[in-house]
Amino acid sequence: MNKEELLSKLKTIIAPYVQNQEALKNLTENTDFIKDLEINSANLVDVILDVEDEFDIEIDNEAMEKMLTVKASIEVIENKLAIK
Amino acid sequence: MSKRRVVITGLGVVSPNGTNVSDFNKAIQDGTSGIRSIEKLKQLKFSCQIAGLPIYKLDHLNNYFNSIQLRGLQASGMEYGVIAGIDAWKDAGLSISDSDTPLWDAGVIFGTGILGVDKFREAIYKVDEGNVRRLGSTTVTQTMASGISAFLGGMLGCGNVVTTNSSACSTGTEAILMAYDRIASGSAEIILAGSTSDSGPYVWGGFDAMRILPYKYNDCPTKASRPMSASASGFVPGSGAGALVIESLENAQKRGTTIYAEILGGHVNSGGQRNGGSMTAPNNEAVQQCIIRAIENSGIQSNDIDAINGHLTATIKDSAEIQNWCKALGRQGTDFPYINSLKSLVGHCLAASGSIESVATILQLKENFIFGNINCEDLHPEIQSLVDRDKIPTKTLDFSANIIAKASFGFGDVNACVIFKKY
Numbered sequence: 001m002n003k004e005e006l007l008s009k010l011k012t013i014i015a016p017y018v019q020n021q022e023a024l025k026n027l028t029e030n031t032d033f034i035k036d037l038e039i040n041s042a043n044l045v046d047v048i049l050d051v052e053d054e055f056d057i058e059i060d061n062e063a064m065e066k067m068l069t070v071k072a073s074i075e076v077i078e079n080k081l082a083i084k
Numbered sequence: 085m086s087k088r089r090v091v092i093t094g095l096g097v098v099s100p101n102g103t104n105v106s107d108f109n110k111a112i113q114d115g116t117s118g119i120r121s122i123e124k125l126k127q128l129k130f131s132c133q134i135a136g137l138p139i140y141k142l143d144h145l146n147n148y149f150n151s152i153q154l155r156g157l158q159a160s161g162m163e164y165g166v167i168a169g170i171d172a173w174k175d176a177g178l179s180i181s182d183s184d185t186p187l188w189d190a191g192v193i194f195g196t197g198i199l200g201v202d203k204f205r206e207a208i209y210k211v212d213e214g215n216v217r218r219l220g221s222t223t224v225t226q227t228m229a230s231g232i233s234a235f236l237g238g239m240l241g242c243g244n245v246v247t248t249n250s251s252a253c254s255t256g257t258e259a260i261l262m263a264y265d266r267i268a269s270g271s272a273e274i275i276l277a278g279s280t281s282d283s284g285p286y287v288w289g290g291f292d293a294m295r296i297l298p299y300k301y302n303d304c305p306t307k308a309s310r311p312m313s314a315s316a317s318g319f320v321p322g323s324g325a326g327a328l329v330i331e332s333l334e335n336a337q338k339r340g341t342t343i344y345a346e347i348l349g350g351h352v353n354s355g356g357q358r359n360g361g362s363m364t365a366p367n368n369e370a371v372q373q374c375i376i377r378a379i380e381n382s383g384i385q386s387n388d389i390d391a392i393n394g395h396l397t398a399t400i401k402d403s404a405e406i407q408n409w410c411k412a413l414g415r416q417g418t419d420f421p422y423i424n425s426l427k428s429l430v431g432h433c434l435a436a437s438g439s440i441e442s443v444a445t446i447l448q449l450k451e452n453f454i455f456g457n458i459n460c461e462d463l464h465p466e467i468q469s470l471v472d473r474d475k476i477p478t479k480t481l482d483f484s485a486n487i488i489a490k491a492s493f494g495f496g497d498v499n500a501c502v503i504f505k506k507y
Contacts, residue, residue, distance in 0.1 A: 016151050042221045049220055067262065 094176025138320025186243025252494030256438025326439030
């Protein structure tokens with residue numbers, strides 16, 4: 001899976017939780033889930049569970065704590081996919 | 085300090101025989117039952133395989149919840165409560181505020197017995213499998229009792245009291261009186277009051293196990309709920325929600341909104357599980373006290389009561405309830421007020437019963453009718469000896485009641501009685 005595909009899948013996963021639709025349209029690697037997309041922090045665990053289901057990976061607590069931006073999330077997902 | 089006058093300005097209902105106020109209004113006047121066969125209860129070998137279950141299409145929920153709230157939603161009581169609550173709010177002519185400032189004078193008192201049972205079941209399986217990390221963020225908010233008041237309070241932006249009360253089958257009537265007290269004392273202007281009850285085998289199973297549900301009517305569900313009948317054999321479990329917007333008269337007049345009825349007062353008490361009262365049976369003296377003090381608190385005489393909407397569940401306790409009304413009011417025979425029980429049409433909606441039945445009571449005051457009791461053609465002889473047959477109509481009557489008393493009684497030997505008046 002290349003980065004483009006991964007980003008597109010991630011975007012689909014987070015879309016329902018996003019409260020700032022404008023920021024979603026202009027999504028970049030540096031977009032922050034809470035600050036920019038205004039995702040409710042309680043919903044971050046739901047995003048993680050959806051990522052696990054989509055990519056068939058398991059994200060541990062340590063990795064999860066890093067997943068606050070698009071860039072960090074893609075890195076975590078790529079790492080987990082690599083060791084699958 | 086004199087009490088402020090308190091009125092009802094909005095209604096909402098999700099009942100087994102009607103999932104909005106206009107359908108419900110028609111169903112109770114037509115005597116349409118909402119009790120049906122439940123396949124799941126049959127598969128699970130319940131003795132009683134029927135129940136009062138509200139029916140609506142899944143996409144109806146899109147009118148009330150956003151897509152995030154709907155994800156993994158497995159709390160039927162939350163669905164019923166939110167639909168009824170939002171409907172009542174809109175019915176009162178109130179808008180859903182998107183302002184950053186909460187409505188400091190508006191609150192929510194919305195009771196339940198237990199919430200999100202299906203969600204809790206899912207969580208228990210995951211926890212027991214060692215998979216707690218997969219619960220997601222909504223297990224807590226869907227299973228906490230106050231989930232229903234929290235959801236409604238957030239949707240509406242209420243900034244006054246937002247709480248959930250719980251007193252078994254008197255929950256709904258108690259919520260109305262809590263709202264009444266708070267508004268009468270000047271602590272709030274508007275309160276969305278009501279109650280909700282989950283549906284399904286995990287809620288109803290405990291009652292089936294107590295052998296207090298009818299088991300001989302699985303092939304004819306609409307005949308099963310028989311309050312005041314000689315052949316009553318237990319209550320049919322039900323579910324749903326009722327909601328009322330309760331408001332100071334002053335505020336309602338200022339808004340120029342429709343007023344359904346006035347709340348004159350009421351009383352809640354307990355029999356202390358003494359003198360015949362127990363966890364599951366009422367202390368008769370306490371029931372009478374509750375009615376008498378509700379009348380006193382309302383500043384009326386017992387003769388002023390034109391009709392009663394009883395608790396009357398269709399168990400052996402119906403006769404005792406009628407006797408308690410007779411004693412408390414000092415009235416019997418042809419002097420007794422009209423009396424009816426909504427449970428003949430929808431079953432016993434448990435924590436939701438008091439609020440759904442109050443919605444029915446207020447519709448009677450507003451639209452000048454007394455709905456008929458079905459399934460009591462064979463009146464119980466003890467009841468027959470106390471109350472004139474004509475006072476227990478089997479068909480809906482045109483009747484302009486001025487004052488109707490509504491009572492609910494619950495496990496734990498708790499009672500609630502509220503007095504409604506035509507406005």
